Amino acid sequence: MNPDQIEAVNNGRPVVFRDATVLTMDGSGGAEHRVIEHGDVLVVGERIEAVGPGLAVPEGTVEIDASGGILMPGMVDTHRHMWQTALRGLGADWSLTQYFVFYYLTWGKIFRPEDIAAGNLLSGVEAVDAGVTTTLDWSHGLQTIEHGEAAVDALAASPGRSVLAYGNLLGAPWEWTNSPDFRAFAKRRIDKRTDRLGFQLAFDVTGDPAFPEKAAFEAARELGLRVSTHAGVWGATNDNSIRLMHEHGFMTPDVTYVHAATLTEDSYQRIAATGGTVSVSTESEQSAGQGYPPTWALRKHGIGVSLSMDTSVWWSADLFSAMRATLSADRSREHLEAHARGETVTHNALRAEQVVDWATIGGARALGLADRIGSVTPGKQADLVLIKNDDAPALFPLLHPYGSVVFQAQRGDVDTVLVNGRVVKHGHRLVGNELGAAKAAVAETVEYARKTMGPEAWAQAMTPDVPETDLIANPYTYTGYDGGADRPRAQASEPDAG
Ligand SMILES: [Zn+2]
Numbered sequence: 001m002n003p004d005q006i007e008a009v010n011n012g013r014p015v016v017f018r019d020a021t022v023l024t025m026d027g028s029g030g031a032e033h034r035v036i037e038h039g040d041v042l043v044v045g046e047r048i049e050a051v052g053p054g055l056a057v058p059e060g061t062v063e064i065d066a067s068g069g070i071l072m073p074g075m076v077d078t079h080r081h082m083w084q085t086a087l088r089g090l091g092a093d094w095s096l097t098q099y100f101v102f103y104y105l106t107w108g109k110i111f112r113p114e115d116i117a118a119g120n121l122l123s124g125v126e127a128v129d130a131g132v133t134t135t136l137d138w139s140h141g142l143q144t145i146e147h148g149e150a151a152v153d154a155l156a157a158s159p160g161r162s163v164l165a166y167g168n169l170l171g172a173p174w175e176w177t178n179s180p181d182f183r184a185f186a187k188r189r190i191d192k193r194t195d196r197l198g199f200q201l202a203f204d205v206t207g208d209p210a211f212p213e214k215a216a217f218e219a220a221r222e223l224g225l226r227v228s229t230h231a232g233v234w235g236a237t238n239d240n241s242i243r244l245m246h247e248h249g250f251m252t253p254d255v256t257y258v259h260a261a262t263l264t265e266d267s268y269q270r271i272a273a274t275g276g277t278v279s280v281s282t283e284s285e286q287s288a289g290q291g292y293p294p295t296w297a298l299r300k301h302g303i304g305v306s307l308s309m310d311t312s313v314w315w316s317a318d319l320f321s322a323m324r325a326t327l328s329a330d331r332s333r334e335h336l337e338a339h340a341r342g343e344t345v346t347h348n349a350l351r352a353e354q355v356v357d358w359a360t361i362g363g364a365r366a367l368g369l370a371d372r373i374g375s376v377t378p379g380k381q382a383d384l385v386l387i388k389n390d391d392a393p394a395l396f397p398l399l400h401p402y403g404s405v406v407f408q409a410q411r412g413d414v415d416t417v418l419v420n421g422r423v424v425k426h427g428h429r430l431v432g433n434e435l436g437a438a439k440a441a442v443a444e445t446v447e448y449a450r451k452t453m454g455p456e457a458w459a460q461a462m463t464p465d466v467p468e469t470d471l472i473a474n475p476y477t478y479t480g481y482d483g484g485a486d487r488p489r490a491q492a493s494e495p496d497a498g
Contacts, residue, residue, distance in 0.1 A: 074133025076363025
């Protein structure tokens with residue numbers, strides 16, 4: 001497509017992808033997903049019109065040569081703190097404790113509405129660039145309604161589809177969900193939700209036996225909003241939170257449990273029995289320590305899974321990475337458990353196809369959007385991703401397309417992305433001009449945060465202390481070991497914010 005054709009498609013001209021390996025991700029389970037070799041997908045307006053080989057198309061339809069590529073549904077990230085993209089990478093070496101201290105106790109409060117907007121916009125652009133067409137913004141930095149308005153405006157200006165899960169880490173959810181100004185915001189913005197911008201509530205359940213969160217769940221019910229909650233997080237939320245929610249009747253299919261990594265059988269059984277889904281952030285759980293990435297347990301309970309990347313203060317908006325990490329973590333666990341029994345895994349239980357399901361239709365189900373997005377199905381809204389890179393060796397030959405998506409492809413291989421039938425990326429390049437604005441806004445936020453925190457706190461945030469560790473005794477003696485002088489040390493630095 002040339003720029004004129006892209007504009008024509010974005011003004012309603014039909015577009016057809018020709019000769020792709022189409023991963024439809026339709027059907028209700030792993031084996032029912034259809035793979036169509038040499039398949040075409042026709043998009044008319046906002047919707048997928050037809051899927052199959054050698055499609056007849058209306059006159060004037062723009063054609064995209066998708067040969068050698070994989071066409072799949074746009075990916076869905078069900079838990080992202082998009083505002084934290086403004087400090088991308090700052091916490092690469094953090095523990096979860098350091099994250100809590102930084103955002104919850106110390107610096108979260110300095111974020112202004114424009115800083116929330118800056119992070120959201122950059123994260124929104126990053127998402128579509130990586131083939132993530134829908135993102136749930138787990139937005140817990142909304143300390144005032146002005147912050148909330150800024151978050152909504154930024155998502156509305158983003159090229160992708162979003163769900164704002166409204167939250168406020170500095171306030172009590174049973175208070176802010178029932179405050180007059182939040183209710184006025186709900187009338188103004190939430191009641192006007194659209195296909196491209198939905199809403200949920202985001203808050204955690206502390207496990208306090210008095211269950212003060214009851215009022216927040218009631219508010220969600222009253223406003224017709226789903227709830228997303230961090231559950232089963234080592235040291236923060238545990239089985240008590242699940243039990244309290246269950247006993248009070250607030251565990252429903254409308255709840256997403258984020259992480260759910262440190263829970264007992266009993267909690268998983270309650271989740272399974274009430275139809276909730278779990279958003280697994282494998283890279284987060286592995287690095288921050290909420291618990292072992294739980295897909296190996298969720299599978300045994302038949303609990304629906306979706307994938308997420310949590311926050312760019314550590315990680316990225318890259319669901320290729322999430323799929324790869326999740327499949328690997330699940331298999332690691334299977335091997336470790338088998339070895340502990342003195343056995344060998346001879347057949348892998350979790351397949352590449354299943355994690356592609358979780359990254360697409362699984363995410364759509366978790367958000368209650370599976371009737372509209374998440375698969376390449378006629379009648380659904382056209383959120384599509386073409387993975388194709390003729391100049392790279394990694395996508396050839398294409399023998400096992402799910403395997404190629406999970407273990408071979410990366411976000412640079414995303415050639416074309418459609419959201420709601422609009423072309424937002426083509427020829428490996430973003431179509432809109434949001435990136436420049438997003439970078440400028442984030443640069444201002446970085447400048448402001450750095451100044452407000454001061455050079456010492458800024459440098460310290462990036463280089464937390466390394467704990468002392470000693471090598472264990474070795475009867476054969478160590479050779480060439482210098483006592484650890486080359487280990488990284490906390491040091492003051494002034495990296496360029498760009
Ligand atoms: Zn989170």
